[in-house]
Structure formats: C-alpha cells, structure tokens
Amino acid sequence: MGVSRVGSWTSGLVVDRDAGWQQLRVAKASRRRSIAGRVVRLLVAGLRWLTVLVCGFAYHNPIPAALLALIGALLAFGLPWAALGAVLLAAAGVVAWFLLAPELFDRWVVSPGRRWWRRRRYAAAWADVMVAGRLVVTDRRRRELVPKVARIRQGRFADVLTVRLPNGITREAFAEHLDALAQAMRAREARIVPAPGRWAPGWLRNRAAAEFAPGVHKPGRVFVRLAFGDPLAHVIAGNQLADDGEDVDHSAVRVGRRDDGAEWRVSLLGTHVLLAGATGAGKGSVLWAILASMGPAIRAGTAQVVGLDPKGGMELGFGRELFRHLVTMDGPDAEDEAVAFLEGLAEEADRRAGMLAGRARTLSPSVELPFVLIIIDELASVTAFISDSKRRQRADAALGRLLTKGRAPGMCVVGALQDPRKDVVKWRDLFPTRIALRLVEAGQVDLVLGDGAHARGARCEAIATTTPGVGYVAEDGAAAITRVRAAYLTDEDIRRIAATYRPGPVDAGGGLRVVDSEPDHPPEAGDLAA
Numbered sequence: 437m438g439v440s441r442v443g444s445w446t447s448g449l450v451v452d453r454d455a456g457w458q459q460l461r462v463a464k465a466s467r468r469r470s471i472a473g474r475v476v477r478l479l480v481a482g483l484r485w486l487t488v489l490v491c492g493f494a495y496h497n498p499i500p501a502a503l504l505a506l507i508g509a510l511l512a513f514g515l516p517w518a519a520l521g522a523v524l525l526a527a528a529g530v531v532a533w534f535l536l537a538p539e540l541f542d543r544w545v546v547s548p549g550r551r552w553w554r555r556r557r558y559a560a561a562w563a564d565v566m567v568a569g570r571l572v573v574t575d576r577r578r579r580e581l582v583p584k585v586a587r588i589r590q591g592r593f594a595d596v597l598t599v600r601l602p603n604g605i606t607r608e609a610f611a612e613h614l615d616a617l618a619q620a621m622r623a624r625e626a627r628i629v630p631a632p633g634r635w636a637p638g639w640l641r642n643r644a645a646a647e648f649a650p651g652v653h654k655p656g657r658v659f660v661r662l663a664f665g666d667p668l669a670h671v672i673a674g675n676q677l678a679d680d681g682e683d684v685d686h687s688a689v690r691v692g693r694r695d696d697g698a699e700w701r702v703s704l705l706g707t708h709v710l711l712a713g714a715t716g717a718g719k720g721s722v723l724w725a726i727l728a729s730m731g732p733a734i735r736a737g738t739a740q741v742v743g744l745d746p747k748g749g750m751e752l753g754f755g756r757e758l759f760r761h762l763v764t765m766d767g768p769d770a771e772d773e774a775v776a777f778l779e780g781l782a783e784e785a786d787r788r789a790g791m792l793a794g795r796a797r798t799l800s801p802s803v804e805l806p807f808v809l810i811i812i813d814e815l816a817s818v819t820a821f822i823s824d825s826k827r828r829q830r831a832d833a834a835l836g837r838l839l840t841k842g843r844a845p846g847m848c849v850v851g852a853l854q855d856p857r858k859d860v861v862k863w864r865d866l867f868p869t870r871i872a873l874r875l876v877e878a879g880q881v882d883l884v885l886g887d888g889a890h891a892r893g894a895r896c897e898a899i900a901t902t903t904p905g906v907g908y909v910a911e912d913g914a915a916a917i918t919r920v921r922a923a924y925l926t927d928e929d930i931r932r933i934a935a936t937y938r939p940g941p942v943d944a945g946g947g948l949r950v951v952d953s954e955p956d957h958p959p960e961a962g963d964l965a966a
C-alpha cells in the first residue's frame with residue numbers, strides 16, 4: 437500500500453497505488469499532508485479495503501460465509517460452547533461432503549473460493565503488470581492512465597475480463613503483454629477473444645441499424661480470457677458419445693470437451709474438416725469420436741460413411757462395418773484405387789448438386805438422399821505422395837471438385853494430415869473447419885488453422901505428448917480459437933459401436949455412386965454403387 441515511485445520515465449511523478457487498480461492517479465511528489473490527514477486517509481482506505489474484502493468474500497463464498505456468520509453470532513451472544521459445537525459440526529460436515537461428493541464440494545465450496553481469490557489477485561496485481569509493461573499514457577491533465585478492467589465474467593475454468601483501453605494504447609500493444617499478465621494472475625494462459633455476445637430481445641435487435649451492430653472487436657476495448665486449471669487434463673471417455681437416440685444433429689456432432697468445460701461439438705453440414713496432428717497426437721480419437729456420434733444416423737440410413745485409409749486399414753479398419761466403402765490402399769493398384777475413389781465421389785457431388793439445383797441450397801439428410809461423410813486418413817498420400825504425375829493430377833482435380841461442390845449437397849470430407857506442409861495446405865481454405873492437435877513446430881500452426889492463429893493463442897507446439905487428443909479449433913466466420921480435447925474410444929468401444937451401428941440396407945436412390953471395385957458390403961437392393 438501507499439505511494440511508490442515508478443521510475444524516471446514518469447518524469448518525477450508518483451503513482452498512488454491506493455487509488456485503486458483500475459486507474460493510477462498521480463500526485464505531485466512535493467505535495468505534503470499533515471500527520472492527522474495521513475492517518476485519516478489510511479483509516480478510510482483500510483476500512484474500504486476491509487469492506488470490499490468481507491462483502492466480496494460473503495458474495496462469492498456464501499456457504500463458508502454463512503457458517504462464519506453463525507459462529508460469530510453465537511460468540512457475540514455469549515454462547516462459546518454452542519459456537520465450538522457449530523465449528524465441530526461444520527468441520528465434520530465439510531469433511532463428509534468432501535469425501536462423499538468431491539465434485540459437488542468443488543463446485544459449491546472450492547470453485548467459488550477460487551473465483552474470489554482470482555478477483556483479489558486481479559485487483560492486487562493489475563496495476564503492477566500494466567506499469568511494468570509500460571502500458572501507461574499521460575493525458576493532458578497529467579494523469580497517468582492504464583488499461584482499466586471494466587467487467588469480469590467468471591466461469592469455473594476461465595474468466596473473461598473486459599478491458600477498456602485509454603486513448604493511445606492499441607490492442608496490439610496490449611496483446612504483447614499477455615504472457616506477463618498470465619504469469620502475474622497465475623493463469624495457465626491469457627488470450628484475446630472476440631467480444632462476448634450480448635443478449636437483446638429479437639424485436640430490438642432487428643430494429644437496430646445493422647451497420648452499427650457490435651462486431652467481433654469493439655473499438656477501445658479488449659476481451660482477455662484467462663484460463664485456470666485444465667478440464668482437458670483427464671482422458672474423456674467416449675463410450676457415451678453415441679447414446680443420442682436415433683436423432684443425430686449433423687450440425688452439432690459431439691466430439692469431446694472444450695476447455696471451458698462445455699461439450700465440444702463440430703458441425704459437419706455444409707463444411708469440410710481438416711484435422712492435423714503429429715504422429716501420436718490423437719487424430720484417430722477425433723475421427724472415431726465423430727464416427728461414434730454419427731452411429732445412430734449411420735444405422736438409420738440418413739448418413740453414409742466412406743473412407744480412404746492409406747495405412748492399409750490400420751486406423752479405420754477397426755470399425756470397418758460402419759463404412760459403406762473403405763479403400764485401404766494396400767495392393768499394387770493402390771494409387772489407381774484412390775484416384776477412382778475420389779473421382780467417384782466428385783461425380784456424386786456433381787450429381788447431387790444437379791439434383792438440388794433450383795430446389796434447395798443445402799441438403800436435409802434423409803434415407804432417400806443421405807448425408808455422406810468421407811474420411812481420408814492421410815490427405816497427403818492422395819495429393820502429394822502419389823508418384824505418377826498423371827494420377828496425381830486426376831486425384832488433385834477430383835479432390836478439388838469434391839471439396840468445392842460437395843459441401844452444399846451434404847458431402848463432408850474429414851481429411852487428416854500428419855505433416856502440414858505448404859503444398860498440402862493449398863487445400864486449407866477449402867476446409868472451413870480446421871482442427872490442429874499437437875504439432876512439431878510453431879510455424880505449422882498458421883499453415884493449418886489460418887494466418888494469425890498462433891498469435892491468437894493456438895500453441896499446438898506446446899501441447900504435451902502426455903495429452904493426446906488435445907488441440908485447437910478454428911472455424912471460418914468465428915474469430916475465436918477454441919481449445920478442445922477429443923473423447924477417447926478404446927478398441928473395444930470401436931468394435932462395439934461398429935457392431936451396433938452398422939448400416940442397414942440402402943433405399944433406391946440413396947446409395948453412393950462411388951466406383952467400387954470390391955465392395956465391403958455385398959450390393960444390396962437399391963444400392964447404386966456403380
């Protein structure tokens with residue numbers, strides 16, 4: 437507490453830290469106060485600090501505060517034995533609660549305490565971080581101003597601070613100090629995120645002038661997300677993914693968990709998904725989580741899955757029954773097979789686009805015209821690594837056609853990539869949803885997720901090898917990058933899901949026109965495999 441000099445760059449001014457953590461008020465060094473004045477000032481400041489502390493504690497920790505209040509009241513009424521009894525009873529209750537229901541105990545007692553402690557930490561350390569980072573401007577009244585925390589939205593694992601920037605400090609200048617901020621606040625990471633949406637009634641929203649509608653970034657403000665703890669540290673069991681009943685929402689397929697504790701869902705309708713990760717990063721878990729969640733739709737016939745597994749079926753072969761067609765590229769004609777597979781799919785995309793033209797802009801999956809999920813386990817092997825240049829050109833052309841034409845008529849490519857290089861990532865912009873798991877170098881992050889993703893907090897190179905399945909997701913049209921972890925299915929789970937959800941017979945008109953030299957399922961009535 438008190439007044440402290442912050443350095444020669446402040447031209448001999450003195451920063452008064454009692455003035456609070458949001459704005460540094462400046463007092464002239466030469467200004468003198470009487471001793472009585474100082475004492476009063478100190479008392480007022482102390483009283484204010486105590487009130488904020490007590491009220492803040494009671495507001496954020498209602499259960500411990502109520503217990504303390506009860507004990508205090510018993511003591512005040514001269515009932516020390518009753519107070520001792522209450523203390524012992526409360527202690528026994530707390531221990532029993534902790535042992536019997538640790539999750540609930542954490543949610544109701546420990547988490548509120550942590551949140552309160554974080555608020556205290558922001559208050560205590562904010563001004564110091566701003567000053568240390570020289571995020572200080574002097575206005576014409578010679579007041580020194582630092583970015584001010586205008587609002588704190590708190591969650592269990594992360595807080596979002598709305599920070600108002602004084603004139604003269606840019607978002608970019610502020611962003612340079614995120615690491616220092618994270619360290620000072622004891623956070624796992626600090627990131628700038630888009631402005632949280634504000635709820636407004638529809639009638640009001642529709643009447644507001646669109647050109648003044650709030651955008652992703654608000655001028656003069658930054659939204660800083662500080663993450664604490666890690667809800668992704670533990671393996672997420674994937675055996676419940678397919679328990680959605682018969683209905684699968686293709687626009688929100690469950691894959692795992694986000695680092696704010698919410699479910700991670702991926703839209704497969706009207707998009708393609710690029711999935712990159714170094715070897716052992718957990719690409720398989722993302723693919724299987726998607727397939728498991730799609731299980732009920734596969735069985736019902738509203739979705740069909742085809743796949744290309746250049747590893748000879750090592751990855752996708754486990755759940756072969758789920759696939760209408762799986763190319764494993766293990767014979768002498770592997771490259772031909774892969775090219776024919778892609779050309780068949782591109783033709784199907786053309787056919788569907790023709791059918792939908794003038795009738796609908798996007799497909800609503802049905803048994804008559806099902807959604808088609810195309811899993812390509814190693815995208816590079818069908819583009820960069822086909823040795824024959826003519827075949828490579830054909831594969832490139834077919835993949836390009838499939839990616840550009842397939843989205844609207846319900847064909848979604850999920851392409852996995854182990855080694856993101858410039859020549860492979862030429863396809864990146866055709867994948868509106870991009871997922872990057874652990875990568876070898878920081879430079880690969882932007883290649884996969886898009887320019888600026890690393891700067892926006894996607895630190896894929898820093899993901900520990902001990903947490904496979906953890907990664908970052910970027911989606912076209914969404915400014916935020918989300919940290920996620922895919923659920924994990926054991927080999928046994930995959931076999932069970934494949935047996936449970938294997939596709940039924942295909943109705944006339946509903947099958948795929950994939951070139952299928954050796955179908956995995958014998959052709960059934962109505963199957964249009966050419």
Ligand SMILES: Nc1ncnc2c1ncn2[C@@H]1O[C@H](COP(=O)(O)OP(=O)(O)OP(=O)(O)O)[C@@H](O)[C@H]1O
Nearest residue numbers: 671713715716717718719720721904905922923924
């Ligand atoms: N989401 C996950 N949660 C927990 N463990 C996982 C997860 N995903 C993968 N693993 C573990 O990591 C190992 C490697 O995962 P996986 O084979 O999916 O990686 P990959 O990226 O497909 O690697 P490669 O490209 O070499 O095939 C798995 O055997 C599994 O034990």
